[in-house]
Amino acid sequence: xxxxxxxxxxxxxxxxxxxxxxxxxxxxxxxxxxxxxxxxxxxxxxxxxxxxxxxxxxxxxxxxxxxxxxxxxxxxxxxxxxxxxxxxxxxxxxxxxxxxxxxxxxxxxxxxxxxxxxxxxxxxxxxxxxxxxxxxxxxxxxxxxxxxxxxxxxxxxxxxxxxxxxxxxxxxxxxxxxxxxxxxxxxxxxxxxxxxxxxxxxxxxxxxxxxxxxxxxxxxxxxxxxxxxxxxxxxxxxxxxxxxxxxxxxxxxxxxxxxxxxxxxxxxxxxxxxxxxxxxxxxxxxxxxxxxxxxxxxxxxxxxxxxxxxxxxxxxxxxxxxx
Amino acid sequence: xxxxxxxxxxxxxxxxxxxxxxxxxxxxxxxxxxxxxxxxxxxxxxxxxxxxxxxxxxxxxxxxxxxxxxxxxxxxxxxxxxxxxxxxxxxxxxxxxxxxxxxxxxxxxxxxxxxxxxxxxxxxxxxxxxxxxxxxxxxxxxxxxxxxxxxxxxxxxxxxxxxxxxxxxxxxxxxxxxxxxxxxxxxxxxxxxxxxxxxxxxxxxxxxxxxxxxxxxxxxxxxxxxxxxxxxxxxxxxxxxxxxxxxxxxxxxxxxxxxxxxxxxxxxxxxxxxxxxxxxxxxxxxxxxxxxxxxxxxxxxxxxxxxxxxxxxxxxxxxxxxxxxxxxxxxxxxxxxxxxxxxxxxxxxxxxxxxxxxxxxxxxxxxxxxxxxxxxxxxxxxxxxxxxxxxxxxxxxxxxxxxxxxxxxxxxxxxxxxxxxxxxxxxxxxxxxxxxxxxxxxxxxxxxxxxxxxxxxxxxxxxxxxxxxxxxxxxxxxxxxxxxxxxxxxxxxx
Numbered sequence: 001x002x003x004x005x006x007x008x009x010x011x012x013x014x015x016x017x018x019x020x021x022x023x024x025x026x027x028x029x030x031x032x033x034x035x036x037x038x039x040x041x042x043x044x045x046x047x048x049x050x051x052x053x054x055x056x057x058x059x060x061x062x063x064x065x066x067x068x069x070x071x072x073x074x075x076x077x078x079x080x081x082x083x084x085x086x087x088x089x090x091x092x093x094x095x096x097x098x099x100x101x102x103x104x105x106x107x108x109x110x111x112x113x114x115x116x117x118x119x120x121x122x123x124x125x126x127x128x129x130x131x132x133x134x135x136x137x138x139x140x141x142x143x144x145x146x147x148x149x150x151x152x153x154x155x156x157x158x159x160x161x162x163x164x165x166x167x168x169x170x171x172x173x174x175x176x177x178x179x180x181x182x183x184x185x186x187x188x189x190x191x192x193x194x195x196x197x198x199x200x201x202x203x204x205x206x207x208x209x210x211x212x213x214x215x216x217x218x219x220x221x222x223x224x225x226x227x228x229x230x231x232x233x234x235x236x237x238x239x240x241x242x243x244x245x246x247x248x249x250x251x252x253x254x255x256x257x258x259x260x261x262x263x264x265x266x267x268x269x270x271x272x273x274x275x276x277x278x279x280x281x282x283x284x285x286x287x288x289x290x291x292x293x294x295x296x297x298x299x300x301x302x303x304x305x306x307x308x309x310x311x312x313x314x315x316x317x318x319x320x321x322x323x
Numbered sequence: 324x325x326x327x328x329x330x331x332x333x334x335x336x337x338x339x340x341x342x343x344x345x346x347x348x349x350x351x352x353x354x355x356x357x358x359x360x361x362x363x364x365x366x367x368x369x370x371x372x373x374x375x376x377x378x379x380x381x382x383x384x385x386x387x388x389x390x391x392x393x394x395x396x397x398x399x400x401x402x403x404x405x406x407x408x409x410x411x412x413x414x415x416x417x418x419x420x421x422x423x424x425x426x427x428x429x430x431x432x433x434x435x436x437x438x439x440x441x442x443x444x445x446x447x448x449x450x451x452x453x454x455x456x457x458x459x460x461x462x463x464x465x466x467x468x469x470x471x472x473x474x475x476x477x478x479x480x481x482x483x484x485x486x487x488x489x490x491x492x493x494x495x496x497x498x499x500x501x502x503x504x505x506x507x508x509x510x511x512x513x514x515x516x517x518x519x520x521x522x523x524x525x526x527x528x529x530x531x532x533x534x535x536x537x538x539x540x541x542x543x544x545x546x547x548x549x550x551x552x553x554x555x556x557x558x559x560x561x562x563x564x565x566x567x568x569x570x571x572x573x574x575x576x577x578x579x580x581x582x583x584x585x586x587x588x589x590x591x592x593x594x595x596x597x598x599x600x601x602x603x604x605x606x607x608x609x610x611x612x613x614x615x616x617x618x619x620x621x622x623x624x625x626x627x628x629x630x631x632x633x634x635x636x637x638x639x640x641x642x643x644x645x646x647x648x649x650x651x652x653x654x655x656x657x658x659x660x661x662x663x664x665x666x667x668x669x670x671x672x673x674x675x676x677x678x679x680x681x682x683x684x685x686x687x688x689x690x691x692x693x694x695x696x697x698x699x700x701x702x703x704x705x706x707x708x709x710x711x712x713x714x715x716x717x718x719x720x721x722x723x724x725x726x727x728x729x730x731x732x733x734x735x736x737x738x739x740x741x742x743x744x745x746x747x748x749x750x751x752x753x754x755x756x757x758x759x760x761x762x763x764x765x766x767x768x769x770x771x772x773x774x775x776x777x778x779x780x781x782x783x784x785x786x787x788x789x790x791x792x793x794x795x796x797x798x799x800x801x802x803x804x805x806x807x808x809x810x811x812x813x814x815x816x817x
Contacts, residue, residue, distance in 0.1 A: 005629035029728065071629065106624035107796040111554070111677035113817050116702060116716045116731045139817065145444035299723060311695070 005073050009015070010137040012075050013092050019077070020213035023086045026077075027057035030306070031113045033137055042060040045201050048173070051296045052122075053080045054092040056306065057090040059117075061109050071104060090302070095126050106136035107314060118142045120306065126150065127170075138166060146303060147173040153226060156321040163318075169310040173296075174206050175224045175317075176304045180292050181252060181274075184266065188276060188288075191219060193259035197242040202249035205233045211252070212242045213317035223320060268292065333756030334478070335368030336445035337433055341420065341460055342452040343373025343384070347484070349391035351651045352451065355748035357392045361402065362745075364753055367414075370439040372414045372432065374425075384415035397746055412440065420452065420459045423793075427465040433469070444477035446470070448757060454486060454669070458500055465504035473506035480755055482511045484762070485576050486567060487764070490780055491773040498766055507766055511755050516577040517762040518747025520736070521707045525584045525682075526598075528705070528713065535703070538686065540661045545700060548683040548815055549581055551671040554627050555678075557649065557796070561640030569619075569651040570776055570783075573671040578605060579772040580764065582667060585682055586657055595761035599768060606771040610656040617779045618802045619788065620650030622674040624794025632674065632795045646787055649673040652803040653779075654810075668807055670814070674795035679817045680707040699729050702815065711736040 003011045016026050021164065034049055036042035042064050049060060057080050066072075074127055078092040091114055097105055121141040127134065127150070138144060148155070163170050185191070194215070201208035212235060216223065220235035228234075233244040247253060255266040265277040272292040278285040296302075338356070340348055345450070358363045373384055389410065393401050416432055417424020437444055447471060450457055461481065463472045470479040483501075488494025500509055515520050527538050551573050556563040565574070583602035590597035623634035638641050650672035657667065685699040702716040712735040719730045736744060754762055792800040798814065807813050 029730070040639065074631070083342060104629070106630055107676070110796070110798075111628075113816060115815065116704070116729060118729065119816070135538065225537050303721065303724045307721055307728065309726075 001074065001076070002132040003073055007094060008112055009073055010071065012077075012093070015075065015077050024077075024079075024089045025086045025090050027080075027090055028059045028114055028117065029056045029195060030058045030118040030120055031061065032120050032122060033061045033063065033102040033109060033141065034124065035065075035133070035137070036124040036266045037065050039064065039066065044082070045122065048122065048296065051184060052302060053078060053090060054105075055299055055302050057088055058120075059091045059112075059114050060093070061112060062092065062094045062097045063105055063109070064094065064100055065102060068096055068098055070098070071101050071108070072096040072107065084266050105133050106140070109137065110140060115139050120122075120145055122146070126155060128155050128162055128185075128224040138168070141168070143169045143171065143306070145171045145173065148206050149204075150206075151204060152213065152318065153322050154205060156213075156318040160315060160318045160322065169308070170314065171305050171308075172314065173212075173305065174203065174212050175314055176301060177251065177296075178207055178210055178214070179257070179300070179304055180290075181207075181266075182214060184256075184274060184276070185211075185215075185255075186288055188278075189257050189264050191215065193262075194240055194257050195260070196240060196258040197271045198254075198256035198258075199242065199244045199252065200249075200254035201252045202247050203242055203251065205244045205246045208233070208242075208244040208246075209321060210317065211255075212244075213321040214313070216240075216320040217313075221320070223322075289315055326417060328701055331754055333364065333366045334445055334758070335366045335443045336442060336447050336478075337436055337440075337442045338369070338371045338447045338449065338752070338756075338757055338803060339374055339429070339433070339454070340371065340449045340451055340627055341374045342417065342450070344375040344377045344379075344387075345451055348373065348453045350395045351382075351746065352449065352752070353388045353391050354396040355746055355752055357396060357406070358398060358403070358745065359749050359753060361398065362404060362749075364749075367755065368443065370412045370414065370436045371442045372416050372417060372429070372436070374416045374429065376419050376729065378417055379415055381413070381415050385410045385413050388413060393771045404478050413687060415778045420456045421463075423463060423466070426469065426743075430467050446477075446479040447482070447752075448480070449752075451484060454489075454497075457483060457497070461501060461504050470505060470509065473508055474708070478509075478758065480509050480511055480758070481505060482513050482751075482755055482763075484513055484688055486571055487512050487769050488528070488773060489566070489571065491770065491777040494773045497697055498770065505764055506630045510758065510766070512764040512766075512769060514576050514580050514752055514764050515747040515751065516580055516707070517764070518749075518751040519707060520744040521711045522581065522584065522704065523750075523762070525581075525705065529585075530589055541663055541665045542666050543686055545685045545687045546666045546668065546810075546812060547585070547685065549578055549585075549667065549669045549816060550679060550681055550683070550815075551578060552675040552677060552679045552817065553629065553673050554675060554796075556622065556632060556674050557635065557638055559639060561638045563647060564649075565647055566642060568647045569671050569673070570780060571605070572800045574651050574653065575772050575776050576671050576764070576769075577776075578671060580768075581682060582606075582655070585766070586659075586662055586667075588661070590592065593761075595759060598761055599765040603765070603767050603771060605657060605659070606768060606775065608657045608662075610658050610773055611774065612653060612655065612779050614782060616654040616806070617653040617782075618650075618800065618806050619648035619783060620652075620793045620800035620803060621645070621647070621788075621790035622649050622672075622793055622795045623791030625797065627674060627675065627676075627796045634791050634793065634795070635674075646783075646790065648783070649792065650675075650799045652806050654806055666810060666812075668812075668814070670799065670803060671747070672793075672799050675798055677817060678709060681705060682707070685812075685815075694727060695725075698727060704815075 036045045041310050074091045074094040075090045079089040081088050119141045119150050121137050123146040127146050199208040216237050225236040231246050235242045253268050257264040261277040267275050274290045274292045276288045487498045583605040586605045587601035590601045619633050634648050652670040655667040682705040684703040688700050689698045704714045706712050714731045714733040716729050716731045718727045721728050
């Protein structure tokens with residue numbers, strides 16, 4: 001229901017009071033401020049929010065840039081599951097604002113953050129793009145979460161600067177999605193021996209670039225050249241050439257590592273599995289299958305997003321990708 | 324004597340309100356009297372006289388008071404039967420405060436009411452007037468024998484509203500003047516914060532829960548934050564505010580009272596005298612405030628509750644170049660065995676993002692780095708208003724991970740006790756009728772507080788600041804944040 005900003009808490013309390021006898025639990029582990037720059041992006045962001053609250057019920061403060069002439073505030077309860085017979089739900093406060101009034105939004109959000117609980121900013125846009133509400137909201141937040149939609153080669157430099165300035169944990173969902181690929185690689189490939197890599201990746205090659213940025217940072221390779229052709233990215237480091245085929249798939253599909261005559265070929269099968277073929281000269285090992293639990297449906301994924309302490313791995317890989 | 328635990332029974336008396344046509348009478352005093360009557364807490368022999376300059380009679384006064392109670396009482400609707408009976412005890416007496424004849428006729432009226440209502444000659448005078456009128460009224464009460472010597476079998480008491488003086492010297496002068504006519508036990512300096520259930524609970528909470536009291540010292544507490552935040556501006560109080568400011572209006576009285584209750588040692592008993600003694604010791608132990616330990620601010624235009632609001636200097640009756648502060652923050656140290664080295668950060672501001680008065684006690688962090696990550700402090704929060712309650716922030720392992728997340732245990736008055744707690748004024752008026760001054764400020768508390776803060780006021784008066792320095796709807800000036808940041812801490816997000 002649309003409400004006057006002065007009545008947000010009263011109306012929310014009234015909504016919960018109405019359900020007092022229906023075994024509902026009003027849960028809240030943290031404050032989640034989510035920003036969508038347009039209604040289209042809101043849909044994608046909503047999927048992420050749904051996945052979050054399913055695991056971690058929280059107070060959601062959803063900000064949607066809209067074409068409405070004035071700011072509209074809406075409150076509702078948001079049911080996320082059952083616990084011992086009780087329905088678990090949380091608060092949802094939605095602020096819809098036209099672009100010219102966006103600067104007013106932090107004033108509306110601030111009074112409704114729940115004290116003592118962490119504040120996470122889920123930014124549904126490129127955080128390096130100027131936006132009047134980013135800085136004031138970030139000032140209130142303990143952690144920035146976003147999802148890259150463009151090549152990290154374009155924003156590595158400004159993002160590095162932003163991370164330094166914020167001095168708070170910064171999490172790109174695309175980076176967290178690679179957690180399982182990284183551990184698979186570490187378990188199976190002798191990274192010092194890698195001479196050439198071929199990757200097949202969706203999402204405009206973002207996962208592939210992140211993976212090679214991480215590898216380069218681990219190996220202290222230096223980026224020498226970068227070429228972009230239709231459907232293909234080529235990055236040349238001082239010790240390794242990496243070719244990426246950009247596909248339409250939603251994630252990383254295939255990884256080929258060539259290391260001292262041995263070929264490691266990871267192929268993503270039906271979720272959530274990856275099969276590894278190792279070829280040494282003329283011989284092939286028996287294929288090995290690994291679970292892939294790094295997607296948004298997993299607890300581990302969201303645990304990494306929200307609770308991993310600030311670490312240098314992500315900024316280091318961005319440094320490697322600076323052009 | 325066990326004065327905190329239960330008020331003594333209010334004694335028969337006549338309650339005389341000076342400034343009976345003012346805002347406080349309508350919003351607080353009359354609703355409080357009505358609710359005391361409703362709860363059966365008014366003395367059976369009781370009458371109330373409104374004393375003011377405006378021309379009206381008893382019937383008009385009663386009608387206006389009914390409207391006020393209908394609008395401001397915590398319990399609605401007004402019970403018509405009860406009101407009919409209660410209103411028969413209400414009277415209006417017209418006079419200017421500086422006219423002697425008005426007091427002579429008041430004396431006659433009170434004698435008459437004594438006869439009619441059996442109020443036994445006891446008088447309670449509530450001075451709901453600007454400070455400049457106090458010394459017009461009290462001498463005339465004395466000259467007309469409306470106040471008695473303190474050893475007289477009948478009693479007379481005077482409730483004085485804040486501010487009690489404007490700085491240390493003026494408070495001392497006011498005290499000296501009053502003492503020419505009244506003894507200290509006849510002066511009740513009201514601070515409505517002390518009548519709030521949550522404030523009264525501070526002592527109960529501390530001294531009935533050893534698990535906390537054992538930790539209540541510099542061995543375990545890292546620092547304390549006390550916040551009085553209001554979203555409203557100064558509204559129509561421009562003229563009054565220009566003569567006061569946040570340090571005088573909130574910090575000198577309400578916040579210093581909260582601080583002293585929070586930090587005092589256990590009294591030898593619960594008598595008013597014993598409690599006041601311990602509170603004064605805390606105030607006397609506060610180290611003089613250095614220049615860089617006091618920050619002031621003034622709100623500019625901004626946004627509150629989604630609406631554009633004016634800056635302080637644009638408010639009615641405010642000097643467009645005003646240097647008066649609407650925000651004050653202090654870093655205090657109490658040089659006592661218990662509190663040595665513990666910083667106390669106080670902040671009070673108008674036009675902040677939300678209304679909240681609370682005390683947050685930050686305990687020291689877990690030693691070492693056993694859990695491999697920064698562990699947040701435990702924080703005990705005593706919410707004075709709104710959402711009265713107490714919460715404790717703890718660290719908890721996120722299930723199926725090795726990570727920590729802060730969680731909180733939360734006690735809410737409303738959830739446990741259900742009914743609306745009595746208004747502060749109800750308790751305080753009732754206590755005064757019973758002769759219990761525990762929840763009122765004693766002279767030495769007020770003077771010690773002024774002694775501490777007057778040097779800050781003097782420093783501020785000598786140096787101009789580039790106001791406004793915070794937009795309405797934000798948490799105050801950057802200097803306020805820097806006050807804590809310089810010690811490696813930050814204000815708790817409310």
